[in-house]
Amino acid sequence: MTAPLRVALLGRGTVGSAVQRLIEEQADDLAARIGRPVELAGIAVRRPAHHTDVPEHLLTTDAAALVRRDDVDLVVEVIGGIEPARSLLYAALEAGKSVVSANKALLAEDGPGLHAAAAAAGVDLYYEAAVAGAIPLLRPLRESLAGDQLRRVVGIVNGTTNYILSRMAETGAGFAEALAEATELGYAEADPTADVDGFDAAAKAAILASLAFHTPVSAADVHREGISAVTATDVARAAEIGCTVKLLAICERVTDKPDGGAASDSVAVRVHPAMIPTTHPLASVGGAFNAVFVEAEAAGQLMFYGQGAGGEPTASAVLGDLVAVARNRVAGASGQGPTGYAALPVRPMAETPTRYHVSLDVADKPGVLATVAQEFAHHGVSISTVRQDGRDDAATLVLVTHSAPDAALSATIAALRDMPAVRGVTSVLRVEGLS
Amino acid sequence: MTAPLRVALLGRGTVGSAVQRLIEEQADDLAARIGRPVELAGIAVRRPAHHTDVPEHLLTTDAAALVRRDDVDLVVEVIGGIEPARSLLYAALEAGKSVVSANKALLAEDGPGLHAAAAAAGVDLYYEAAVAGAIPLLRPLRESLAGDQLRRVVGIVNGTTNYILSRMAETGAGFAEALAEATELGYAEADPTADVDGFDAAAKAAILASLAFHTPVSAADVHREGISAVTATDVARAAEIGCTVKLLAICERVTDKPDGGAASDSVAVRVHPAMIPTTHPLASVGGAFNAVFVEAEAAGQLMFYGQGAGGEPTASAVLGDLVAVARNRVAGASGQGPTGYAALPVRPMAETPTRYHVSLDVADKPGVLATVAQEFAHHGVSISTVRQDGRDDAATLVLVTHSAPDAALSATIAALRDMPAVRGVTSVLRVEGLS
Structure with missing residues (x-):
């Protein structure tokens, strides 16, 4: 057989060890699939x-x-973080090595720069493992759906927060208690900030939006809210209206059609907790699993489901990429990269249409509902459903709005907090997927 | 811009019309993604x-x-059926045109021959649309999971039968009644044989197994049972044990480890109705949707979900393939084809391990359970659960077996039918996905 393709592996933690093991164990399979053997340099x-x-x-x-060595053909990076990974990847690409990376933070921060370096060198940069672990997602987005127009990509892409929210729903626990349990069981890291505050999900959202809409989107473009403010009350209120609370990464193409003007598209990318109906395909994604729901013009609704993290699943995604870039190397070609040709503007969160669920404690006397409803109307927000439960002289008012610009909704909430008739705003959460 | 790539479209029914419309409507997008415009020749x-x-x-x-014309670069075939599609595809491939096809019957019958023709000509043969419509499935199987080892692929890949079974579960109707409703609503064709008798699902199973296990599998290798024998009683019995009835396409790698011998792998591919637990991710796939569940060594459990049929979804899959083969044509390369290097033997159904659910009407007198249990033991089948409900002098006996060779299970059922103590075998159905 011909000379082996030689791989430099950067990093040997959980994922790196699994990648090494798979390269060794699957050696015969890999050689058959690629046309040349693969070995670690x-x-x-x-x-x-x-x-x-x-x-x-x-x-x-x-x-x-190592990445510059002449006897290295391909580089696999599973170090994570921005530096030294960024410098190493630029060095590898500039030295003509194709790169497989699992580094969501780096791709979300510097995807266009790295892709430009890969294109300039005529080599590949693949990173299926960076989003949703083993779930084949980026390749379908950038290849299988390449002849379609995507409208929305909505994902549960962080297992730690999904585990915490699942536990809150199951046990009625508050956020702090559920986080403590997740930490104890190893589902949350000692410093859970990246997961809990939505940084991890925001990086993945940026990568998904870039591929889905052919538009460069970086993590800084993503509106980000974590789950630490989600209360047991929020979760209970969600259940009352047939919903469950999930941390969602939402990438949307929004079309504006001004009166008499031409339609213009922009992309809105955001990460925040939201209530979704229990009948939604994403609602039943529990524990540490990930799932991504896609809506396309022609293909309709699609969902991808699987393990979002872990050494073995992530290594499986790395190996799939490794086979692809190795085959391209053997063929003397490079694969289908992402394209930023659409270059749509990124829409600020304030102008992004969202829907809110609001629970209020109000005085149970005539005119309160009218006053509250007037405040919504004043901000141009129309109400979809209202439920009022009276008890003694107090009442609970639960409202779900129609879609309105997020700024109008948050201004309405701020105004409600100042109303004398409103004793307290007990739960505010966005709602997704309701018809 | 450079000269356009020219496409010959074979067939203009529902799918063909949608393909034509997408090629025209998405012309700018396609040109940007491919690097050259695409137009119909x-x-x-x-x-x-x-x-x-x-x-x-x-x-x-x-x-x-048309397929031989010098001004044609790519051929899209959406005619379906064996001839004339087969002759046309061979002619196109031999003339050096890359081919995109949605033809499951042809690929399931003659996949290896067509792939050999494509390889000989150095062109591509893609057919994402042939299985599960718009769901990106074949590309993930043959590319994303290329570094992993697949154990099982289990799918709901026929929307008509899934609709009929869903309606039987919802309304308690029998097969004939649910089929009549499906026909009236346009979910079943006037001649429903291909769907109802499992031919359509068997063709898809053959394609999935070929890709998943790098082994040529044709439709003739697939054990096939349709849903016309599924009764309202079967559906009711399934509900009683927390299951639902689905027509499944099951592709498995089975490992034999004889005492003292070396382990050997084979593949088992079958289509038949089965009870699956309502908690299984496939159980909630209703109506005309398709879903495919994949188990891989490293990646773990994955699921792909979406619309399995229809002009627009199918056309979306065709366009995704068209972009890929067009890009390869522009790059002067060909894509990652399936590989048959593993060439595992196909296991006969009789030797394939399955589990059965059996409901019996028996005389309610001492010793009947012992006699029945003995019959299972006699065939080497061990019993997982038994439930006996007595009423007057009769009783219902519901058994779920452990896994055993299918021949042993069917021999047991035949023997039970002949036992004097057994007044009737009221429901027999295989069970999948129970722990």
């Missing part, structure tokens, strides 16, 4: 002493030298 | 008089001449 680690199970000649602490 | 139809909305110069009745 070297593994860059910080502390070689921690990797005594690896032949010493494979280990190096000098990742920068 | 001709459309082959049987009766040009039925297509007066198409410019006359595009229409031809001579498909064989």
